[in-house]
Amino acid sequence: MTSIITEQARRWAAEPFAPSVFPVGRNDVLRFAHAIGATDPVHTEVEAAHAAGYPDLLAPAYFPYVIRMHAANLAGRDRLEADGSASEDVPPLDVKRAMAGETEIEMGVPVFAGDTVTMHKEIVDLYEKVGRSGPMAFVKTQFTFWNQDSQLVMRERFTRIYR
Numbered sequence: 001m002t003s004i005i006t007e008q009a010r011r012w013a014a015e016p017f018a019p020s021v022f023p024v025g026r027n028d029v030l031r032f033a034h035a036i037g038a039t040d041p042v043h044t045e046v047e048a049a050h051a052a053g054y055p056d057l058l059a060p061a062y063f064p065y066v067i068r069m070h071a072a073n074l075a076g077r078d079r080l081e082a083d084g085s086a087s088e089d090v091p092p093l094d095v096k097r098a099m100a101g102e103t104e105i106e107m108g109v110p111v112f113a114g115d116t117v118t119m120h121k122e123i124v125d126l127y128e129k130v131g132r133s134g135p136m137a138f139v140k141t142q143f144t145f146w147n148q149d150s151q152l153v154m155r156e157r158f159t160r161i162y163r
Contacts, residue, residue, distance in 0.1 A: 013123040026113040029057040059111035101159030108152030116148040136163040
């Protein structure tokens, strides 16, 4: 059987992505807290955050998704595939369908208003398996978020499956 992962796809997977820097503002923390229904005052009131020993508003868990989905990291309509995926995130494979696979998340230090978080994105694995409907390509992308003190904030490994 011929592999659906071509040399062109392997070169695509090896291409680096530019890091994305995000200065975390109080409004960012407030909006995320409101959007997810986080009612603890350490997320919404500076005085409560200080009283709890925090330097500023504490961002609720999974705040790095705000960074990942920030407008600076999104593609314009002219750079989207039919399923809404950014073209640069889709490997050059002769496939017709894509679906989400496994997601693994490792949490690090908390994020506070006033932090600067840098997101690094990379393709960490590209492999093939054969399923009932034929060959499938698996693309594992890793998003790693670091704060201004080089401390890990969050690491997400997301697998997308193409067939």
